[in-house]
Amino acid sequence: DAGITQSPRHKVTETGTPVTLRCHQTENHRYMYWYRQDPGHGLRLIHYSYGVKDTDKGEVSDGYSVSRSKTEDFLLTLESATSSQTSVYFCAISDPGQGVTGELFFGEGSRLTVL
Amino acid sequence: GQNIDQPTEMTATEGAIVQINCTYQTSGFNGLFWYQQHAGEAPTFLSYNVLDGLEEKGRFSSFLSRSKGYSYLLLKELQMKDSASYLCAPGGGGTASKLTFGTGTRLQVTL
Numbered sequence: 730d731a732g733i734t735q736s737p738r739h740k741v742t743e744t745g746t747p748v749t750l751r752c753h754q755t756e757n758h759r760y761m762y763w764y765r766q767d768p769g770h771g772l773r774l775i776h777y778s779y780g781v782k783d784t785d786k787g788e789v790s791d792g793y794s795v796s797r798s799k800t801e802d803f804l805l806t807l808e809s810a811t812s813s814q815t816s817v818y819f820c821a822i823s824d825p826g827q828g829v830t831g832e833l834f835f836g837e838g839s840r841l842t843v844l
Numbered sequence: 845g846q847n848i849d850q851p852t853e854m855t856a857t858e859g860a861i862v863q864i865n866c867t868y869q870t871s872g873f874n875g876l877f878w879y880q881q882h883a884g885e886a887p888t889f890l891s892y893n894v895l896d897g898l899e900e901k902g903r904f905s906s907f908l909s910r911s912k913g914y915s916y917l918l919l920k921e922l923q924m925k926d927s928a929s930y931l932c933a934p935g936g937g938g939t940a941s942k943l944t945f946g947t948g949t950r951l952q953v954t955l
Contacts, residue, residue: 762942771848771931772887772945787942819886831935832877833943835886 732756733836735820741842748807750839752820754800760823761803762787762833763795765816772819778803810843817841848946850932855952856922864917864949866932877943878906878917879931887931891917919951927953 732755742748752761762777764787774787776795784795792814794806807814820836847869856862868876875894879887893899893908893915905918917930929948 764945769947771947772933772943774942774944777942788944831875832889832892833879833887835888837886 733820733822733834735818735836735839737839738837739840741844742810743844744811745809748810748841748843750805750818750820750841752803752805752836754803754822756822756824756834757800758822758824758834759800760825760831761797762821762823763793763803763805764819764821765789765814766819766838767816775805775818807841810841812843815841815843848932848934848944850930850946850949852947853950853952855954858922858924858953858955860922861918861920862922862951864919864930864932864951866915866917866946868913868915868932868934868946870913870934870944873910874935876906876908876915877933877935878915879933879945881929881931881948883928890930922953924953924955927951 734753736751760779763775764772766772773789775789775793776787778784778797796804818839821833823831823833825831850866877892878890880890881887891906893906896910898907903920908915929950931948932946933943935943
């Protein structure tokens, strides 16, 4: 199993509060991703990173920011959480030189509830 | 953008064979992935097709037709543990795996 740890695994917060989710990997993979998963929408890419300090937006990036100061850590921040951001968030990693060709390895997910 | 279509739910009997179809339209393509996701768990990689044809891996096989924008996942000798969601994900090109996932097909295997 890929060494990917997400924290916290569960969080309940109130509208307007900031929230940071952390993804930590021990695989030294170059690429890291944040997805959210909602019923009827499947997994949607929020942001991804292709190296330290190199990040880019996915299809649902509004309201989210990310940072990657070290290879092993990728942080997702909701500056001011809204109820529409209630979701399960998955971190994933990949490396073109590893495995099948860019297959994603997922963390266990972080369930966020915004009241 | 990408448009991915797969059935929402399917039911099959233990020991049987089931085929889960996926059609897609994508602006870039570097292969198609299938993932399995058990309820409450993370998705796990099942298969990858970059060329047309059938890729077989044990009880699971995956087929791709790039010209038709069509793929299917074939599960043989179904077991109860195969009850899960199956996610179709065409890759959008480039070295980053910016996969777009379908909403998934929830498969229930019954006795």
